[in-house]
Structures are given as structure tokens and as C-alpha cells.
Amino acid sequence: MSTHEDLQQLVDSGVIAVLRGVERDDVVDVADALIEGGVTTLEVTADTPGAMDSISDLADRYADRDDVLVGAGTVLDAETARAALLAGAEFVVSPSTHEDVIEMCNRYGAVVAPGVATPTEAVEAYQAGADVLKLFPASDLGPSFLSSVKGPLGQVPIVPTGGVGPDNAGEFIEAGAVAVGAGGSLIDDEAIAAGDFGVLTENAEELVAAVEDAK
Numbered sequence: 001m002s003t004h005e006d007l008q009q010l011v012d013s014g015v016i017a018v019l020r021g022v023e024r025d026d027v028v029d030v031a032d033a034l035i036e037g038g039v040t041t042l043e044v045t046a047d048t049p050g051a052m053d054s055i056s057d058l059a060d061r062y063a064d065r066d067d068v069l070v071g072a073g074t075v076l077d078a079e080t081a082r083a084a085l086l087a088g089a090e091f092v093v094s095p096s097t098h099e100d101v102i103e104m105c106n107r108y109g110a111v112v113a114p115g116v117a118t119p120t121e122a123v124e125a126y127q128a129g130a131d132v133l134k135l136f137p138a139s140d141l142g143p144s145f146l147s148s149v150k151g152p153l154g155q156v157p158i159v160p161t162g163g164v165g166p167d168n169a170g171e172f173i174e175a176g177a178v179a180v181g182a183g184g185s186l187i188d189d190e191a192i193a194a195g196d197f198g199v200l201t202e203n204a205e206e207l208v209a210a211v212e213d214a215k
């Protein structure tokens with residue numbers, strides 16, 4: 001798919017699941033459970049041991065699923081971005097803005113979502129070639145901050161991430177977010193350790209419902 005189509009799909013999906021610290025042995029079960037609950041955009045963070053292998057496992061598993069997007073998160077440099085793209089990542093997310101990461105993703109046609117926390121950072125990242133911006137840490141900044149930023153910067157697609165869950169996702173969408181990113185409210189380490197992946201499906205369903213209701 002083209003960058004534009006991937007971006008559209010990411011936005012339409014409404015929720016980006018952040019898989020941080022999920023072991024490679026569990027990653028397919030976790031992904032299957034989230035997809036069953038309606039979360040079809042999956043970000044494996046690069047600080048997770050074996051992250052590139054996990055990305056590759058997921059990219060292979062869902063190669064025939066046009067509705068599933070696999071990407072990399074916590075990407076802080078161009079080397080990590082390139083490794084993620086080679087492993088099969090279709091999008092790259094960072095908690096901060098790195099021009100070399102944006103450049104690398106633009107070069108290979110992958111969606112890139114740098115992290116921003118101020119209007120100046122938002123404009124600079126968008127100007128540098130970001131496709132969508134991750135507002136981070138979103139729950140500390142709050143929906144009203146997002147709504148204020150969207151006043152003058154209505155053209156910039158923003159995905160709030162960090163502390164987002166079913167209780168506040170709707171407020172962020174109403175404040176102008178195109179989608180939300182969520183880790184902690186979806187991923188339950190105890191449930192994963194117990195092999196109870198149904199909990200993740202329920203978490204996904206709850207978050208998707210909150211986003212859909214607000215759209």
C-alpha cells in the first residue's frame with residue numbers, strides 16, 4: 001500500500017495499540033486478541049527485546065490482511081527506523097521528534113509519527129515531513145490542550161498517546177484527535193502471563209467503542 005493509504009488506514013482504525021515489553025513468544029497471541037477486539041493497528045516498541053523479530057513475525061502473519069497495520073514505536077534514530085522497515089514495519093512512531101527518522105521514513109515511503117508536546121514542535125515536525133503527530137504524553141497535557149493546538153493547526157493530524165484509555169479517549173477524539181494510541185489500557189501483563197488473552201480482546205473492544213462513539 002502507499003504511504004497515503006497506510007496513513008488513511010491508521011486514521012480509520014481509530015486506535016494504535018502500543019506493545020511494549022511483550023515477549024516474542026506472546027506477540028502473535030497478543031496481536032490476534034487485539035485484532036479480534038477491533039484494534040488492527042499494532043506498534044511494537046523498539047525497546048522491547050527481540051522487537052525486530054516480533055515485527056517480522058507480525059508482518060508475516062498479517063501479510064494477507066489489508067486491514068492490519070504493523071509498525072514500530074520508541075524509534076529514536078534512523079538506524080532503528082531502517083531496521084524496523086526491513087523487518088516489515090509499515091509505520092514508525094517516536095515519543096520525540098528526530099529529523100533523521102522522518103527523513104528515513106519519507107525516503108522509503110513509510111508513515112512516520114514523531115512525538116510532540118508543544119505547538120512549535122508540532123509545526124517543526126510537520127514541516128520536516130511527519131505524516132501524523134503523536135501528542136505525548138497526552139494525558140498529562142489533556143484534551144483541552146489538544147483542542148487549543150488544533151485551533152491554529154487544524155491541518156495537522158494528531159494522535160494523542162500516553163495515559164489514554166476508555167475513560168478519556170472519547171474526549172481526545174472530540175478535541176480533534178484523528179485516532180488515539182494506547183499501551184497500558186490494552187496490554188495486561190498478568191493476563192498475558194496467565195495465557196488469558198481474552199482480557200486483551202475485551203480491553204480492545206472497550207477502547208474501540210469509546211473512540212467510535214465519539215467520532
Ligand SMILES: O=C(O)C(=O)C[C@H](O)[C@H](O)COP(=O)(O)O
Pocket residue numbers: 018020045073074075093094095136161162163164181182183184185
Ligand atoms: O515511546 C513511545 O513511543 C511510546 O509509545 C510511549 C508510551 O509507551 C505510549 O505512549 C503508551 O503509553 P501508555 O498508553 O500510557 O502505556
